[in-house]
Amino acid sequence: MTISLIDLDSHEESDWCPQCGNSGILFSLKNAIIQAGLDPKKVVDVSGIGCSSKLPNFINVNGVHTLHGRAIPFAEGIKLANPELTVLVNAGDGDTYGIGVGHFISAGRRNVDIKLLVHNNGVYGLTKGQVSPTLPENIKVKGWPEPNINAPIDPLSLAILSGYTFVARSHSYNIKELTEIIVKAIKHKGLALIDILQGCPTYNPDYTSPSWLSTHTHPLPSNYDGVVKNPNDMNEVNEKKMQAIKMILSETIEDKHTGIFFQWENPDTFEDRLLKRGIKPPIDIPIADSEGRSITDISKIIEELSI
Numbered sequence: 645m646t647i648s649l650i651d652l653d654s655h656e657e658s659d660w661c662p663q664c665g666n667s668g669i670l671f672s673l674k675n676a677i678i679q680a681g682l683d684p685k686k687v688v689d690v691s692g693i694g695c696s697s698k699l700p701n702f703i704n705v706n707g708v709h710t711l712h713g714r715a716i717p718f719a720e721g722i723k724l725a726n727p728e729l730t731v732l733v734n735a736g737d738g739d740t741y742g743i744g745v746g747h748f749i750s751a752g753r754r755n756v757d758i759k760l761l762v763h764n765n766g767v768y769g770l771t772k773g774q775v776s777p778t779l780p781e782n783i784k785v786k787g788w789p790e791p792n793i794n795a796p797i798d799p800l801s802l803a804i805l806s807g808y809t810f811v812a813r814s815h816s817y818n819i820k821e822l823t824e825i826i827v828k829a830i831k832h833k834g835l836a837l838i839d840i841l842q843g844c845p846t847y848n849p850d851y852t853s854p855s856w857l858s859t860h861t862h863p864l865p866s867n868y869d870g871v872v873k874n875p876n877d878m879n880e881v882n883e884k885k886m887q888a889i890k891m892i893l894s895e896t897i898e899d900k901h902t903g904i905f906f907q908w909e910n911p912d913t914f915e916d917r918l919l920k921r922g923i924k925p926p927i928d929i930p931i932a933d934s935e936g937r938s939i940t941d942i943s944k945i946i947e948e949l950s951i
């Protein structure tokens with residue numbers, strides 16, 4: 645099937661501020677869905693709460709706007725219920741690396757085949773610009789009276805050490821690169837994180853402007869290769885992880901890389917592990933006969949619950 649940007653346009657107009665990087669992410673995602681040849685009916689976009697989390701309203705795929713910090717478990721549940729779906733998460737840095745950080749780390753242990761697109765703007769945009777967990781120490785943003793007193797967490801190395809099998813960075817105004825990375829993440833089998841440095845001209849204009857992001861980010865060096873060639877060679881896997889973390893540690897606020905830092909193809913996903921134990925996804929378990937009559941036997945449950 646061939647789909648176009650028009651097919652993916654929702655009837656709802658975005659209400660993001662002018663120049664907001666969320667628009668670049670939305671456009672890149674639409675491009676990527678087309679380039680990856682996905683059927684929009686089989687795509688689910690899950691979000692939390694935040695400016696970024698409004699994104700499912702503005703794209704014509706299935707969408708679930710969930711709770712702050714809880715998008716990942718919703719997305720995992722959807723994928724496990726029907727593994728045929730492509731399941732994406734769009735959520736903010738506060739949502740994913742703040743209140744949702746427990747889910748973010750735990751997801752790495754499971755490696756469910758979902759794709760996280762984290763809109764990293766350094767602030768809690770929706771609630772008027774408080775500092776987020778990724779804002780560097782001593783940086784002052786508009787909605788916070790003092791420079792940030794906390795050191796930032798690093799989402800990429802956290803993801804690698806937690807077990808994510810695809811870890812990349814891009815920025816919201818580099819549509820070409822971001823589209824390419826989203827396509828690769830979609831095609832990757834396993835849990836993917838794309839940390840997207842996202843412009844918030846309203847609350848973090850100095851460190852997320854298009855000129856700041858294009859001046860202070862550079863593609864990974866051409867001789868850097870983050871892709872594991874032999875998925876069964878754990879030495880190679882660990883070397884590639886260390887290479888990525890070394891690269892991340894060499895960065896400064898003014899000099900960050902974009903691209904795929906680490907990719908380990910085809911390790912067991914959580915879905916594979918369930919199948920090996922003989923557990924089928926709910927979509928494959930018949931619940932009705934050819935006449936549409938229920939064939940689910942709940943008599944045992946009723947027996948257990950009756951008093």
Ligand SMILES: Cc1ncc(C[n+]2csc(CCOP(=O)(O)OP(=O)(O)O)c2C)c(N)n1
Pocket residue numbers: 693694695696697712735736737738739740743763765767768769770771776
């Ligand atoms: C459990 C809970 N706590 C707090 C809030 C209030 N709240 C809504 S959005 C938000 C922060 C959003 O920041 P981020 O996730 O970075 O998204 P952005 O708006 O920057 O895209 C907060 C604290 C909430 N909705 N639910």
Ligand code: SF4
Pocket residue numbers: 659660661663664665666695696765769770843844845846847
């Ligand atoms: S507050 Fe920031 S993140 Fe939210 S819509 Fe405006 S520019 Fe975008």
Ligand SMILES: [Mg+2]
Pocket residue numbers: 694736737738763764765766767768769776
């Ligand atoms: Mg944010």
